[in-house]
Amino acid sequence: MLDYGFKEEHTMIRELVRKIAVEKVMPVRAELDEKEQFPWEILKVLAEADLCGLYIPEEYGGFGQSVLAFCIATEELSRVCGGVGVTFAASALGSTPILIFGTEEQKRKYMPEIAAGKKLAAFGLTEANAGSDASGLETTAVKDGDYYILNGTKQWITNGGEAEIYSVIAMTDKKKGARGATAFIIEKGTPGFDFGKKEKKMGIRCSATRELVFQNCKVHKDQILGKEGMGFIVAMKTLDLTRPGIGAQAVGIAQGALDEAIKYAKERVQFGKPIISIQAVQHMLANMATQIEASRALVYSVAKAIDNGAKDYTKEASMAKLIASDTAMFVTTEAVQIMGGYGYMREYPVEKMMRDAKITQIYEGTNQIQRNQIGLSLIKESARK
Amino acid sequence: MDIIVCIKQVPDTTEVKINPETNTLIREGVPSIINPFDENAIEEALRLREKHGGKVTVITMGPPQAKEALKQAIAMGADDVALVSDKAFAGSDTWATSYTLAQTIKKIGRFDIIFCGKQAIDGDTAQVGPGIAEWLNIPQITFAVKVELQGDKIKVERLLEEANEVVEVPLPCMLTVVKQINEPRVSSLKGMMKAKKTEIKTFSAADVDADPLKTGHNGSPTRVVKIFTPPPKGGGEMLCGSTEEMVSSLISRLKERKTI
Ligand SMILES: Cc1cc2nc3c(=O)[nH]c(=O)nc-3n(C[C@H](O)[C@H](O)[C@H](O)COP(=O)(O)OP(=O)(O)OC[C@H]3O[C@@H](n4cnc5c(N)ncnc54)[C@H](O)[C@@H]3O)c2cc1C
Numbered sequence: 001m002l003d004y005g006f007k008e009e010h011t012m013i014r015e016l017v018r019k020i021a022v023e024k025v026m027p028v029r030a031e032l033d034e035k036e037q038f039p040w041e042i043l044k045v046l047a048e049a050d051l052c053g054l055y056i057p058e059e060y061g062g063f064g065q066s067v068l069a070f071c072i073a074t075e076e077l078s079r080v081c082g083g084v085g086v087t088f089a090a091s092a093l094g095s096t097p098i099l100i101f102g103t104e105e106q107k108r109k110y111m112p113e114i115a116a117g118k119k120l121a122a123f124g125l126t127e128a129n130a131g132s133d134a135s136g137l138e139t140t141a142v143k144d145g146d147y148y149i150l151n152g153t154k155q156w157i158t159n160g161g162e163a164e165i166y167s168v169i170a171m172t173d174k175k176k177g178a179r180g181a182t183a184f185i186i187e188k189g190t191p192g193f194d195f196g197k198k199e200k201k202m203g204i205r206c207s208a209t210r211e212l213v214f215q216n217c218k219v220h221k222d223q224i225l226g227k228e229g230m231g232f233i234v235a236m237k238t239l240d241l242t243r244p245g246i247g248a249q250a251v252g253i254a255q256g257a258l259d260e261a262i263k264y265a266k267e268r269v270q271f272g273k274p275i276i277s278i279q280a281v282q283h284m285l286a287n288m289a290t291q292i293e294a295s296r297a298l299v300y301s302v303a304k305a306i307d308n309g310a311k312d313y314t315k316e317a318s319m320a321k322l323i324a325s326d327t328a329m330f331v332t333t334e335a336v337q338i339m340g341g342y343g344y345m346r347e348y349p350v351e352k353m354m355r356d357a358k359i360t361q362i363y364e365g366t367n368q369i370q371r372n373q374i375g376l377s378l379i380k381e382s383a384r385k
Numbered sequence: 386m387d388i389i390v391c392i393k394q395v396p397d398t399t400e401v402k403i404n405p406e407t408n409t410l411i412r413e414g415v416p417s418i419i420n421p422f423d424e425n426a427i428e429e430a431l432r433l434r435e436k437h438g439g440k441v442t443v444i445t446m447g448p449p450q451a452k453e454a455l456k457q458a459i460a461m462g463a464d465d466v467a468l469v470s471d472k473a474f475a476g477s478d479t480w481a482t483s484y485t486l487a488q489t490i491k492k493i494g495r496f497d498i499i500f501c502g503k504q505a506i507d508g509d510t511a512q513v514g515p516g517i518a519e520w521l522n523i524p525q526i527t528f529a530v531k532v533e534l535q536g537d538k539i540k541v542e543r544l545l546e547e548a549n550e551v552v553e554v555p556l557p558c559m560l561t562v563v564k565q566i567n568e569p570r571v572s573s574l575k576g577m578m579k580a581k582k583t584e585i586k587t588f589s590a591a592d593v594d595a596d597p598l599k600t601g602h603n604g605s606p607t608r609v610v611k612i613f614t615p616p617p618k619g620g621g622e623m624l625c626g627s628t629e630e631m632v633s634s635l636i637s638r639l640k641e642r643k644t645i
């Protein structure tokens with residue numbers, strides 16, 4: 001990997017996470033995948049190593065609010081297991097709304113425990129009839145004195161059931177359209193808040209994906225994030241900030257697959273020589289490595305820009321997620337190809353990597369939606385000239 | 386509760402290779418690590434501190450590069466560390482090593498428990514811990530697999546070959562630990578940052594009032610005459626054929642070699 005001129009602490013974070021990933025995650029990743037088992041043991045190790053608050057300011061118990069640091073950690077975890085990577089990253093997704101829109105009180109109440117890894121967070125936007133088109137939300141929050149009464153079901157919520165703290169978007173006034181949604185912090189255990197079915201997935205199978213079910217769930221108005229009506233803004237600003245993290249996850253999965261493909265190509269002998277000496281194979285590896293480095297460079301650049309205080313990074317955050325996730329799908333598919341029939345077998349890790357890679361093109365906005373976003377930004381930018 | 390942990394920096398391999406001409410370890414290209422059992426010792430000390438409060442001090446005798454091992458100990462959570470390093474210590478055997486460490490511990494002063502690893506993966510003698518206990522004239526318990534503090538006494542389960550043995554001794558005492566006692570934690574980020582900033586203090590022979598006749602090569606009664614890698618065992622041979630054929634083939638081979 002290129003020397004990106006990191007600070008020493010970033011190198012330290014990478015080494016520490018790499019060590020944890022290799023020593024604690026690698027030996028169990030196949031089993032976690034097979035059993036669809038949530039990786040609590042690993043989260044405990046990450047918490048003890050102070051890695052759960054990389055994106056959280058020190059005053060709230062974190063390590064200094066660095067998107068770059070968070071991306072590096074997510075990348076190294078995902079390099080070994082995409083499922084563990086997303087479990088780690090989804091807690092950041094779930095708590096980012098509190099970080100950027102929370103009141104001082106809300107931040108003091110929730111962030112330290114999340115930073116310490118004592119509690120996980122989750123983000124609830126998607127519903128059965130509202131995926132790419134969030135305006136289709138049907139979950140409602142009806143004002144009742146100092147409270148709001150929530151009804152509806154959120155679908156495919158990462159860390160659902162396992163997390164303690166949920167950022168949930170619900171419609172407070174359907175008539176107001178885009179200004180009719182509101183974001184709430186809802187704690188597990190709130191009466192009327194339950195969990196529905198746990199999904200069986202193609203990949204990232206140790207990650208929990210579950211329904212959040214609200215039935216006359218009463219939430220105090222102090223749990224609102226921002227103001228009533230700001231729900232979609234909360235969601236969009238949050239996703240802008242976390243998309244580089246999905247990019248990092250994708251870069252990690254791709255790198256893990258390339259590592260395996262190279263190792264295998266050096267060992268596998270056909271026609272009397274290791275297949276890595278075949279130029280066609282070298283070219284495949286060259287394309288894989290080139291795309292990974294390009295993706296990584298963009299992910300890091302966007303993360304660094306955000307850390308340096310950039311204001312408008314929606315387009316670039318989308319680009320980072322787009323190129324990295326397409327790369328992950330391309331690279332993992334090629335890795336299976338290089339490993340031939342062995343690559344297709346569950347005994348080897350690349351078939352899992354290929355299954356894990358696919359989700360990065362779908363969640364936090366499909367890649368079509370990312371292209372829409374980039375296109376829209378281009379139009380806006382050209383209009384400004 | 387004041388706990389001292391003795392750690393040794395060793396080459397990162399369980400298969401130490403030896404240069405047959407010079408009889409010395411081949412260290413080139415082999416990264417150094419904390420002796421694995423000593424990581425268990427640090428972990429157990431940290432757990433006792435977490436439960437009962439107190440202070441964990443980690444010490445090592447070795448060359449200046451052994452500071453890296455101490456930094457890792459800080460990253461894991463040690464409160465204080467010290468390197469004992471002096472040209473005069475070169476060539477120490479287990480007698481001189483345990484003397485020097487005991488002197489250092491006396492210098493540090495307060496301690497309730499001293500933890501060591503069961504043995505070092507390079508030297509492998511398992512003598513240093515017990516040696517320290519003898520120099521300090523305190524009780525020792527080796528092969529600890531479970532430790533329970535009970536006031537000013539400690540109850541320890543020892544992992545033996547046939548059975549486990551439970552013993553109890555008054556504090557202060559010296560314990561050596563086996564790897565089954567716990568799973569060492571990984572370093573924490575805050576610990577690593579602290580380690581980076583920490584200036585490691587070094588004790589010289591004079592600092593620990595070491596008697597020059599008891600340290601280093603001079604103070605070491607042991608002379609390592611020869612260290613060698615045993616020649617690899619030859620591969621076995623499978624005999625084939627019917628039972629009769631195999632038996633007669635075996636007998637003729639044994640006769641050939643004058644075994645029978
Ligand atoms: C494993 C997993 C975990 C998830 N975790 C979470 C979570 O934690 N929180 C959460 O809120 N959500 C989560 N989601 C939901 C995820 O964000 C959505 O699945 C995603 O946004 C797409 O929505 P959809 O699946 O309904 O697809 P649809 O919106 O139905 O899209 C179907 C297809 O149509 C295309 N399409 C739709 N509209 C357009 C358009 N305008 N232009 C071009 N193409 C279009 C899409 O790209 C896609 O290919 C998760 C999903 C999965 C599978």
Ligand SMILES: Cc1cc2nc3c(=O)[nH]c(=O)nc-3n(C[C@H](O)[C@H](O)[C@H](O)COP(=O)(O)OP(=O)(O)OC[C@H]3O[C@@H](n4cnc5c(N)ncnc54)[C@H](O)[C@@H]3O)c2cc1C
Pocket residue numbers: 391392393394410420422423426444445446447477478479480482486500501502503504505506507508509510511512513514607609612
């Ligand atoms: C291959 C080889 C063979 C050797 N053979 C002999 C021999 O037969 N007789 C002999 O007297 N010496 C021998 N030595 C020298 C011996 O290694 C050193 O004296 C060494 O300092 C201590 O012995 P050990 O490595 O066997 O440690 P052990 O006694 O096996 O170590 C037990 C524990 O003592 C503590 N400890 C050991 N060394 C240190 C240290 N430097 N600083 C802090 N804590 C420590 C650790 O907690 C460790 O887990 C040999 C060395 C090598 C490399």
